[in-house]
Amino acid sequence: MAIAFSINGKSTSVDVAPETPLLWVIRDTLGLTGTKFGCGMAQCGACTVHVDGEAVRSCSFPVSAAADKKVTTIEGLSADGSHPLQQAWVEAQAPQCGYCQSGQIMQAAALLAKTPTPSEAEIEGAMAGNLCRCGTYNRIKAAIQLAAQKGA
C-alpha cells in the first residue's frame, strides 16, 4: 500500500512495507543519501531527520509513522548550505570524517527551533544521542553557540 508524505517540501508516495525504517526509504527508495546509517537502533544519531519539526532517528522510525507528515532531511535544511547552522559548522570547522555531521546538524536544528539560546547543559542534553567518533564535540558545541548568537 502506498504511503504518502512530504519530503523536503515535495509530496511523495512510496510503495513499501509499512514497517520499513524511514531511513531506508529516504536513502534507497528516494535516493537522498545525506542521511546516514550508523547503528540501526537509535544509538548514534547519524540518521537524524525531522518529522513535523521533531528530530527522530529514522533508522528506528517506521515509514508508516511518517504518513501525511512533513519529513525534512539535511538536503532540505537549506538549498545551498546557507542555513545558519551549516554556516556556523563551517566557521567552527566542525567536520572531520563528516559521516555523523548531517545527523548532528539536524539534531541541533531541532534544538534551536525550540530553544533559540540553549545553555551548555541544554546543548549537551539535546546532543547526547549523537555520536561522533572523530571527537568533534567541542566544535559542534561552538557551532551551535555561534548559530544561536546569530539568531538561527
Added chain:
Amino acid sequence: MTTSYSRRTFLKTSAAAGAGLTLAFHLTGCGRKGEQAAAMGEPFAPNAFVRIGTDGSVTVIAKHLEMGQGSYTGLATILAEELDADWSKVRVEGAPADASKYNNLQWGPQQGTGGSSAMANSFDQLRQAGATARALLIAAAAQQWKVEAATLSTEPGAVVDPASGKRASYGSLVELAATLPVPAEVPLKDPARFRLIGGKVARVDAPAKVTGKAQFTQDVQLPGMLVAVVARPPRFGATVKSFDATKAKAVAGVKDVVQIPTGVAVLAETTWAATQGRAALTVEWDTSKAMTEGTPELLARYREAAGKPGAVAKETGDVTAGLRKGTVVEAEFTFPYLAHAAMEPMNCVVQLSADKCEIWNGEQMQTGDQMAVAAATGLKPEQVVLNMLYAGGSFGRRANPHSDYVLEAVSIAKAINGRAPVKMVWTREDDTRAGYFRPMYVHRIKGSVAGGQAVAWHHRIVGQSIMKGTGWEPFMVKDGIDQTSVEGVANTPYAIPAFRAESTIMDVPVPVLWWRSVGHTHTAFAMEAFIDELATAAKRDPVEFRRELLANAPRHLAVLNLAAEKAGWGSPLPAGRARGIAVHESFSSVVAEVAEVSLEGGKPKVHKVTCAVDCGIAINPDVIAMQMESGIAYGLSAALYGEITLKEGAVVQGNFDTYRCLRMADMPAVEVHIVPSTSAPTGVGEPGLPPVAPAVANALFQLTGKRIRTLPMA
C-alpha cells in the same frame, strides 16, 4: 624516511611522470583523467599531482585518503603554496590506484595512507610539484612577453612582471606552458615567505560535509546494483556447514543467496530487504574448529606467559643488579581488544566483468588491495580500478594487509558472476563482531628507584602480533619481535640506567590490526603510568622526575615543559580536582598532555586536557588542533569505556549500547599548544592519542591514591 630519500624519489618520479604526462596527453590523452581534463578545459598537467585549467582552476590530485584527518586540505595547501595558487580556485580530487606515481614514500613501492604519514611523506614531493608547475607558468609568460624568466614573479594565481607591470593569469598561460619542457630542478620558496602553510586555511571538505553532499561508499548507487549483507560465523574459526535460503528468498526484494568463503551472502534490491533476508536465513555452522576460549581464559594464558622471559627487544645496563637496589615497584597492566567502530560501518562496492574489477571504497591501501583483488579474480592488477571515496572514519580499519572486507565484497560479485554491481554493507553489529581488533595485551613491569632516581626497569609485553602472517611481516617482525608491539617501550627516551624490554607473541585466532596509534595505544599507557609510579616511589614531582630522565631528549622536554606551564602544573585546583601528566612520541611527533579530573558518582570525569605538540613545521595549525582534539577523544573513549570481550570464541558486544563510546558531555575542554619548528612536518592523525589515558590515570591516582592498571577505567 629521510628527506634525501623522498627528494630523490620525487625527482625520478616527476621526471618520468611529468614529461610522460605532458607528452601522453597530446598523443593519447593519458588515460581517463587526461580525457576528463581535456573535456574540462584543463590542458596543463605538468606532473601527477596538479592540473590547471584555462579558467585558472587548480585541481590537486590527493594520493592519500581523506578519512577525517584533513589530508585533502593539507596536501592541497603544500602544493598551492609553492604554485602560488589562488586558494579560492583550488579543488581536490582523489588519486587513482597507481603506485608508480602515488606510492607512499615512507612505504616504498606501496600506495596507501596510514602511520600519520600523509604530510610527512608528501611535503617535499608536493612542494616540488607545485614549484615545477609555477616555473613552467613563469617560463610561458617569459616567452610571451619576450623577457627573461628570472625577472618575473608571481602573485596568487598570476605571473607578474614588476618592470613592465604586466600581469597574466595562470589560466591564460596554461596552453603555452603545456608545450614547454619540464625543468629538472626548481627553486623552492623560503619558508619565511609561506602564506598558506602555517596560516588559517579552512578545510576543503567542510562545505560538502555540512550539506550531506560528501560521497561515502555507503552512498554509491549504480544502475541495477544489489545490496549484500553477509551472515558470518558466530565464533571465530567456525565455517558454513549448510544453509536453507527458502525463507530468505521469500522476503520481498531479495534476489539471491550465495555461499562465499566468509559465510552466506544475501543480495537484495534494498538494504532493508537484504537485512530482512539475512534475518530469515537459516545457517548451520561447523564449529569443530572454532575458537573455544573467552577473555578470562586468554587473560590467564597471557599472564602465565608474562611470568616467563620473552624475546629481548632492548637491553641497556644490568637490570638484574639494578632491581636489587632501592625501592622496587611491580605492576601488571591489562589492555582489552578494541574495535575501531568508525561511524561508517565497513562497506565496499564492486562491479566485476571479464576484464575489469571496479571498486568504490574509502580506499586506504591501494596497492595491497589491488594485488589481493587481482589474485582473487585472476585479473591483472591494472585491471583492478579503485575509486577512492571519503571514508566515514577508519582509525586504521580500512587499511588491512588481509584486504578482508574488500575481498569479501569481491567474493560476492564473483559468486553471482558479476551479474550486477554489488554494494556490500556491514551492519553495526557486523562491524563490531567481525574483528580486526586492536589486540589484547598484558604488560608486566618491575622497576626500582634509589636516592630519588630511577635505577632499573624490566618490561614484558605479551600479546598477538599485528604483522605476523601479512606481507609486512618480513619488514616488521624481527627475531620473534613485532616492532609494533614494542614501539614506545623499546625506544623509550627515558635515560634509565638499566632497561630491558621483552616481548612474547601469542597465537590466538582473533583477527587483529593496527588501531589509531598502533602499539602506542598500550605502550604509552604502561610507560607513562609506570614512570609516574616510580616518581611516587622516589617521592618526586612527576614532571620533575620526567624532566631529569629526558635531559637528552630536547623535543620531549620542550612539550613536557610547555604542557605543564600552560596547564598551571603545581598551582592550586578546586577541591576534588587533580592533574596528571604524560608525554609520548609516536610517528615522529612528540605530545605531552595534562589532564584535569575529578570523580563524579565514583566515575572519572575529565574536565580539561592541555596539550603541547611538536610535529615539525605546522602546515595547518587549526587542523593540528583538530587532530589533537580527535586523538584525545578517541583515546579517552577507549580509556574510559572501550572493551571487546569474548565468550567461547564469540564477541560479546554488538552495537553502541554494549560497545560504549564517548559522547558530548564526556568531552573535556581541549587546549592545544604547538611548538614552533623549522623541521620537516611529522604526523598528527595519531600522536594526540597515546598520552591521554595515562595522563587521566595519573591524575586519578592523585585523587584516590589508587593506581589504575586495567583498561577501561569506567
